[in-house]
Structures are given as structure tokens and as C-alpha cells.
Amino acid sequence: MNPIIAILWLLIFSKLLLFWLWLWQLKEYHLGRFKAHFEGQWLKKIISSFWRQKYPKFTKKIILIFLASLATEILLFLHFSFPRVIILTIFLIPLLVLSFQIPASIWRKIIINRAKAKRAEFKNLLVVGIAGSYGKTSTKEFLATILSEKFKVLKTKEHQNSEVGISQCILNDLKPEHQIFVVEMGAYNRGGIKLLCDIAKPRIGILTGINEQHMATFGSLEKIIKTKYELIESLPEDGAAFFNAKNEYCLELYGQTKIKKNLYGKEANFSGGENILGAMAVAKEFKMGEEEISRAVEKIENKMPGIQIKKGINGLTIIDATYSANPDGVLAHLEYLKKISGRKIIIMPCLIELGKATVENHKRIGQKIGEVCDLAIITTKDRFKEIKEGAPNALFLENPKEIFEKIKVFCLEGDIVLLESRVPVKLIQQLTAGN
Numbered sequence: 107m108n109p110i111i112a113i114l115w116l117l118i119f120s121k122l123l124l125f126w127l128w129l130w131q132l133k134e135y136h137l138g139r140f141k142a143h144f145e146g147q148w149l150k151k152i153i154s155s156f157w158r159q160k161y162p163k164f165t166k167k168i169i170l171i172f173l174a175s176l177a178t179e180i181l182l183f184l185h186f187s188f189p190r191v192i193i194l195t196i197f198l199i200p201l202l203v204l205s206f207q208i209p210a211s212i213w214r215k216i217i218i219n220r221a222k223a224k225r226a227e228f229k230n231l232l233v234v235g236i237a238g239s240y241g242k243t244s245t246k247e248f249l250a251t252i253l254s255e256k257f258k259v260l261k262t263k264e265h266q267n268s269e270v271g272i273s274q275c276i277l278n279d280l281k282p283e284h285q286i287f288v289v290e291m292g293a294y295n296r297g298g299i300k301l302l303c304d305i306a307k308p309r310i311g312i313l314t315g316i317n318e319q320h321m322a323t324f325g326s327l328e329k330i331i332k333t334k335y336e337l338i339e340s341l342p343e344d345g346a347a348f349f350n351a352k353n354e355y356c357l358e359l360y361g362q363t364k365i366k367k368n369l370y371g372k373e374a375n376f377s378g379g380e381n382i383l384g385a386m387a388v389a390k391e392f393k394m395g396e397e398e399i400s401r402a403v404e405k406i407e408n409k410m411p412g413i414q415i416k417k418g419i420n421g422l423t424i425i426d427a428t429y430s431a432n433p434d435g436v437l438a439h440l441e442y443l444k445k446i447s448g449r450k451i452i453i454m455p456c457l458i459e460l461g462k463a464t465v466e467n468h469k470r471i472g473q474k475i476g477e478v479c480d481l482a483i484i485t486t487k488d489r490f491k492e493i494k495e496g497a498p499n500a501l502f503l504e505n506p507k508e509i510f511e512k513i514k515v516f517c518l519e520g521d522i523v524l525l526e527s528r529v530p531v532k533l534i535q536q537l538t539a540g541n
Contacts, residue, residue, distance in 0.1 A: 421519030431527030472496030
């Protein structure tokens with residue numbers, strides 16, 4: 107075979123492999139989330155993502171898969187003609203990635219069992235489990251801050267809400283001096299929350315809210331509701347359950363719960379404000395006084411969950427809500443934006459993993475954008491049509507350079523730019539350059 111052709115192909119192969127490894131890692135090696143990524147316009151998504159190369163975080167696992175795949179590809183070159191190599195490669199990449207799930211699954215079980223054994227040694231540890239479609243992280247941060255005023259508190263770190271993440275937190279960070287463990291719990295299928303409860307053994311459970319987020323992996327809203335409720339079902343008889351009064355599904359679940367139960371957040375005066383009220387309600391369960399709680403709340407700098415307010419170029423205010431995105435979160439941020447004076451601009455992609463609810467939710471978001479914003483820049487085309495129905499001022503722009511140029515031309519000093527979900531890091535850096 108011509109060595110130039112071989113080298114060129116190996117370069118193309120490496121680029122393809124890195125793209126698939128990036129996506130597989132992004133979806134936390136969850137097959138359902140991986141498939142949901144390609145809902146609608148799947149071929150265009152592959153081509154677009156491929157040419158805007160994404161690189162995975164080079165963990166030991168990723169490096170091992172990459173080197174093994176590259177070595178296998180070279181072996182194919184030595185034994186087959188070029189056309190056959192291409193055909194075999196189409197099947198090779200996903201098979202190699204999937205094959206590493208077998209040892210990864212074994213390692214996962216070992217980690218979980220070790221974590222369970224260590225957790226069992228802490229007889230007096232009080233664990234608070236937090237589950238829901240949205241609001242988990244902010245509630246966790248609020249609660250850990252408040253409880254730390256009186257207790258030695260351990261909390262799961264950022265993105266540490268899976269069975270492996272929680273297990274690693276227990277193995278690496280749980281110490282004898284800890285009195286309370288605040289655990290964020292995430293899942294993408296039935297039984298997922300129950301597994302996390304089997305590991306952490308919570309006595310108190312908080313349901314922060316339920317919506318259609320990740321419905322593409324669950325299959326239905328009913329399955330999402332049942333999965334989140336696994337937290338409450340796992341609590342002991344002397345446990346306590348807390349439900350967000352602002353969420354209709356939480357209210358329904360509150361009604362069917364038999365153990366000690368509480369509603370929180372009804373008096374919240376802005377969308378998302380119920381999260382801090384929930385943290386305060388749980389603190390009272392731990393016998394903290396009003397003065398202690400108030401003192402701790404004063405230490406919380408950002409009481410609006412899920413956002414960071416930054417200074418932008420040319421006198422802009424940048425509201426960074428890119429940590430995650432779900433329909434209720436986007437709507438809450440837009441409602442928050444509505445109360446601020448000045449022109450408003452939103453930059454966001456279409457939301458993913460909403461399954462059958464995706465059309466309805468994007469129409470709702472579009473209507474809210476049309477009501478609140480002077481300009482909307484949508485960075486993906488999947489559901490742009492539905493957003494555009496309610497927001498005639500919405501533009502589809504996917505190139506970060508073009509988006510930046512549009513913002514510079516359109517925006518004036520004092521304008522507010524809301525960034526939602528996966529906005530390119532380079533664009534965020536450009537918009538906040540020098541600040």
C-alpha cells in the first residue's frame with residue numbers, strides 16, 4: 107500500500123476516533139445518552155462535530171482505548187487491502203470502545219462494593235440524598251454551606267453524582283470527623299437512584315423538581331417520576347422526605363408518601379429560589395436555629411442558583427448559566443432576566459435528551475424568549491424551527507466567530523447577555539475578555 111495513503115488514513119482515523127471518544131466520555135459512557143445525542147439530523151451532527159474537532163479528557167481509560175485502537179488499525183493495514191480496512195474500521199471503533207466497557211464494569215462493581223463496606227463503618231453518619239431533574243447542585247451547595255455552620259459536612263464534588271463518583275467520594279474523602287454527608291444523585295434509567303441509595307444510605311431525601319429532562323434515555327415521564335421517587339422509597343421508617351412545593355409532580359409524590367414529609371419553597375419569590383428554602387428547611391430538621399441558619403445564608407454569595415454574573419466586553423453584563431440546561435432552568439433564567447433593566451440577548455443551543463417532549467418544550471422556550479429577549483442566537487438547528495415560532499427575533503448561528511461579531515455589532519453598553527447550556531468556551535472567553 108502507498109505509505110502516503112496509509113499515513114493520511116491513519117490521521118483521519120485518529121481524528122474520527124478522538125471524536126467518538128470525546129462523545130462517549132461526554133455522555134458518561136451511557137449508551138442511552140449516546141444514542142439520544144443523535145436525535146434528528148444525526149448525519150449533520152456527526153459531520154459538524156467531526157470538522158469542529160472535540161478532544162476527550164485524556165484519562166488512563168481514554169489513552170488505553172486510543173492506543174489499542176490505533177495499534178489494531180495498523181494491524182489491519184498489514185493484513186488487508188485499503189478498501190477492506192475502511193469497511194472494517196466502520197465496525198472497529200464502536201466495538202473497541204464498547205469492549206472496554208467489560209473491564210470497566212468489573213472495576214465499577216469493585217469500587218461500589220468497597221464504598222459500601224466503608225460506608226457501613228460509619229454508623230452515626232447522617233446522609234442527605236438529593237435527587238431531581240433540576241436544582242440538585244444548587245440545593246446541595248446551599249445545604250452544605252448552611253450545615254457547615256454547625257456540623258462537619260462532606261459533600262459530593264462537581265459532576266460526582268453517579269455510582270462511581272459517589273463511591274469515589276466515600277473512599278477518598280469520607281473521614282471519621284464527618285457528621286453529615288450531602289449527596290447529589292443523578293440517574294438515566296430505572297433503578298439508578300436506588301443503586302445510589304444502596305451505596306450512601308440516606309436518612310433524609312430531597313426531591314428538587316421533576317420534568318422531562320433525559321426523557322430520551324428514560325423513555326417516558328412516568329419512568330422519570332418513578333426513578334426520582336426511588337430516593338424516598340429507600341429512606342428508613344424514621345427518615346424524612348422533603349418535596350419542592352413549586353413542582354406539580356413533587357406535590358403528587360408528597361401526597362403518596364407515608365413517612366415524615368415536608369413541603370418547601372411555596373413562598374419563593376423568584377424561580378429557583380425554592381432551592382435555598384429547601385436547604386433551610388432541611389437545616390431545621392437537623393435542629394439548627396433561625397439565627398444559625400440566617401448567619402450561614404448570609405455567607406452564600408450567589409443566591410440565584412445555576413448562574414454566574416460576569417463583566418463583559420464593552421460594558422456588557424454576562425449571565426453565565428452554562429453549567430447545565432433543562433427546560434425549567436432555561437425558563438427560570440429568562441424570568442430572572444425579565445426583571446433586569448436593559449436589552450436582553452440569549453445565546454443557547456437547542457436542548458437534548460427530551461424525547462417526545464422536545465417539540466413542546468422548545469415551543470415554550472421560544473415563547474418565553476419572544477416575551478423577554480431583544481435577540482436570540484440559537485447555536486444548533488435541531489429545534490430552531492420550534493423556537494423561532496415564538497421568537498421571531500431568533501437567529502441560527504453556529505460559528506463562534508460569527509456569533510461574537512454579531513454580539514459586537516448588535517449590543518450596546520448596559521445590555522445583558524444570557525448564556526445557556528453548552529456555549530463554546532472560546533466564545534465565553536471572548537465575551538468576558540479582560541474581566
